[in-house]
Amino acid sequence: MPMTAERLRDAIEHHKxxxxxxxxxxxxxxxxxxxxxxxxxxxxxxxxSQRGDQQQALSLLGRAIRINPAAPxxxxxxxxxxxxxxxxxxxxxCYEEALRLDPDYAEAHGNLANTCRRLGLFEDELAHRxxxxxxxxxxxxxxxxxxxALRAQGMIGEALACFDHALALAPEDAETHLRRAxxxxxxxxxxxxxxxxxxxxKTGRYPVRTFAAPLWDGSALDGRxxxxxxxxxxxxxxxxxxxxxxxxxxxxxxxxxxxxxxAPLFRGRPEIAEVVEAxxxxxxxxxxxxxxxxxxxxxxTPDRVPAAVPYxxxxxxxxxxxxxxxxxxxxxTGDRAVLEPLLDVPGIRFVTLEKxxxxxxTAEAMAELDLVISGDDTLTHLAGALAMPVWNLTPxxxxxPWMLGRDNSPWYPTMRLFxxxxxxxxxxxxxxxxxxxxx
Numbered sequence: 001m002p003m004t005a006e007r008l009r010d011a012i013e014h015h016k017x018x019x020x021x022x023x024x025x026x027x028x029x030x031x032x033x034x035x036x037x038x039x040x041x042x043x044x045x046x047x048x049s050q051r052g053d054q055q056q057a058l059s060l061l062g063r064a065i066r067i068n069p070a071a072p073x074x075x076x077x078x079x080x081x082x083x084x085x086x087x088x089x090x091x092x093x094c095y096e097e098a099l100r101l102d103p104d105y106a107e108a109h110g111n112l113a114n115t116c117r118r119l120g121l122f123e124d125e126l127a128h129r130x131x132x133x134x135x136x137x138x139x140x141x142x143x144x145x146x147x148x149a150l151r152a153q154g155m156i157g158e159a160l161a162c163f164d165h166a167l168a169l170a171p172e173d174a175e176t177h178l179r180r181a182x183x184x185x186x187x188x189x190x191x192x193x194x195x196x197x198x199x200x201x202k203t204g205r206y207p208v209r210t211f212a213a214p215l216w217d218g219s220a221l222d223g224r225x226x227x228x229x230x231x232x233x234x235x236x237x238x239x240x241x242x243x244x245x246x247x248x249x250x251x252x253x254x255x256x257x258x259x260x261x262x263a264p265l266f267r268g269r270p271e272i273a274e275v276v277e278a279x280x281x282x283x284x285x286x287x288x289x290x291x292x293x294x295x296x297x298x299x300x301t302p303d304r305v306p307a308a309v310p311y312x313x314x315x316x317x318x319x320x321x322x323x324x325x326x327x328x329x330x331x332x333t334g335d336r337a338v339l340e341p342l343l344d345v346p347g348i349r350f351v352t353l354e355k356x357x358x359x360x361x362t363a364e365a366m367a368e369l370d371l372v373i374s375g376d377d378t379l380t381h382l383a384g385a386l387a388m389p390v391w392n393l394t395p396x397x398x399x400x401p402w403m404l405g406r407d408n409s410p411w412y413p414t415m416r417l418f419x420x421x422x423x424x425x426x427x428x429x430x431x432x433x434x435x436x437x438x439x
Contacts, residue, residue, distance in 0.1 A: 004030055008039055020047055038068040042077065049081050057081045072101040076108045083111070088118045106135040113149065120424035122152050122397075140170035144179055152397040152423070156187050156404070174202035185400040193400075194296035206231060216287035218297040221252025224286035230258040230278070231292045237262060238381035239401060239411060242306045243294035245271040255285055264360035265312040305410040309387040313360075314367060328437075329353040329365065329372045331379035338426045342373075345437045353379055373433065384412030391436075393429055396420040 011026035024047055030040040045060030061078040068074065079094030095112035098105055113128035129146040136142045147162030163180040167173065181196030200206045209229065216226050226247055230237040237258060248254045248271035256266055260277040267275045276282060289297060300306070331353040332339060343350055351369070355378050356362060362379065363386055366372060372383040375393040381401075383390035392409070394402045394417055401411055409415045418429045 004034065004037065008043070011040075012043065015043065015047065020050070023047060036067050038064045038071065038074070041067070042071070042074050045081075046077055049077075049084070054081055054085055070101060072098040072105050072108065075101070076105065076111060079108075079111055079115070083115060083118075088115050091115050092119065104135055106132050109135065110145065113145070117149075117152065122149070122423045125149050126153060138169070140166040140173055140176065142166075143169070144173070144176040147176075147179060147183070151183055151186070154396065154404075156183055159183050172202075174199045174204075178203055182400045186398070186403060188302050188403055190295070190301050191299075194300065198293065198296065200292070211288050213285055213288045216289040216297070218250070221247075221250045221287075223252060225253040225255060225273075225284065226250075227255045227257065227282065227285040227288040228291050228294070229288065230256070230262070231290055232259075233292075234259070234262075235377050235381050235399075235401075236292055238312075238378070238385050240291045240294055241266070241385065242308070242311045242411075243291070243298060244269070245308070245311060246298055246306055247289075247294070248272070252286075255283060257282065261357050261359055265363060268313055269311075302410055307411060307413055309413060310385060312363065312382075312385045314363070314386050326371070327351065327369045329369045329374075331355070331372060331374035331376040331383075333376045334426075338430060341430050341434055342437065345434060348437065355379055380415075381412075384409070384415050387414050390415050391433060392417045393426070393433070394419050396423040396425075 007026055007030055011023045011030075014020075014026070015023035024044065027040045027044045027047070030037050031044070034040075041060050041064040045057045045064060048054075048060060049057035058078070058081055061074060061081065064071075065074050065078065075094045075098040079091040079098065082088075082091035082094060092112065092115045095108050095115060098108040099112065102108070109128045109131040113125045113132065116122070116125035116128065126146075126149045129142075129149040133142045133146050143162045143166035147159040147166065150156075150159040150162060160180065160183050163176055163183065166176045167180070170176065177196050177199035181193050181199065184190075184193035184196060201208050211227075213227070228244060228247060244254060244256060244266075253273045254271060255274045255276060256272050257276045257278055258266065263275050263277050266272055274283060298306075326348045328348050328350050329352070330339060330342075330350055351365075353362060353365060353372065353374075353376075355376060359382060363382060366383055366386060366388050369388065372379070372388050372390040373393065374380040374383060374390060377399055380390060380392050390412070392402065392415055396419070398404070398419070402409065402417060407417050407419075409417065418433055420426065420429055422428070
C-alpha cells in the first residue's frame, strides 16, 4: 500500500506537469494491481475529462464514488464534468454533496456559485461567493467573483468596493480591472470606465495586434489615412461603429477592418474610404486605432454620446400598404414560451428574427418591419444602429450599454427599454410589453 501511494504521487506530479501519457500509464498500472483503487479511478476520470472524453470521465468518476462515496473532491470533479456538459442541475447536486462532506471546501463553493448563476439562482450564488471570501480572503479572485455576484443582484456600489479590494491585493489583475470597467460603465461613469476598459488587452481574451503605424490619439488627421480595426465582439462593433463618422471629420481617410459578415453593412458609407474584411491584406495607413478604444479617444461621457442614427447601410424600406397588419420582429435567445402572451395581440403579425452569419440579410428583414422586440443583444444593437424602433427587453442585471434606472438609451434614440424587476422573471416585462402593444 505505501508503494501504491508513492506511485500515485508520482503520477499526480506527471499529471500536474502536463505529462498526461506518463500519468495515465501509472494510474493504469495501479488499477491492474488493484482494480478498486478509487484514487486511480478518480484521477483517470479527471484525465479523461481534460482530453475531452466526457463519457469516459463520467464512468470513471462514478466508479470511484461508488467505491469511496466519502471523498468530497470526487463529487466536486464529477460536478465539473457535468457542468462542462451543460447538465447544471446535476452538477449542482454533486457540488452540494461535496459541501455536505466538507462544508469548508472553497473550490466546491466557487463551482456551486458558478452553477447557481447558470440556473438563475442569484441569491444562492451570492451566498456561496461570500463563503469563498470567508475561506480564501487572501485570494484577489474571491473578491472579484463576489463583485460579479453583487452586480448581478444590482448592488453596484458593493460590487465596485469588492473590485477595489481585489485590486488592492493584486493591482495588475487585468480581469478584475475589466470587471470594474463594466460596472463603472453600467452606472454611467464612462470616463473612468473607458480607462479601465483598456486593460482588456492584458486579459489574454482580446487578440493583441502590432502595427508599425502609431496609435491614433484622435488629433487632426490632415489628410493622413487612419485604420480603425474592429475587435471580435459583434455587439461592440455594432455599437462603436458610430465613431467612424467622427474619425472622418478629423480630416483624413478612414479604412475600416471588420469581420466579413459585417462588411456589407459598412460598404458604401460616405465616411469610410475602404472596408477590409478581417484576414485580407491591409492597404497602407499612417495611424491606427482599435474601434473599442474610440470612446476613450473621443472622451465620451453620458451627455456626449454620438447618437446620430442610422450609421449603417440601411436597406430600402418597403412602402406599407394601407390597412396592412403591423409587422413586429421578435428576436429572442431564451425559451420562446416566454413570448407566448404577446402572440395573440390583435392587429399585429409577428415574425422571428434570428442572428445568422449574414447580418446584412437580417438588416434587410428588419427594414420591412414596424418594430423590433428584442432580448438578443446583437440584434438589439443592429436595430438601434439602423434607427429601427426597438424595444429592448433587459434582464435584471443588464449588459453595461443599457445602464440602470432608465427606459431609454443615450446610445440609440429609437430604443425603449423594458427591464426585469426580479432576477429571472420575465412575466412582468412581457405583461408590460403586451399592455403597450394593446394601447
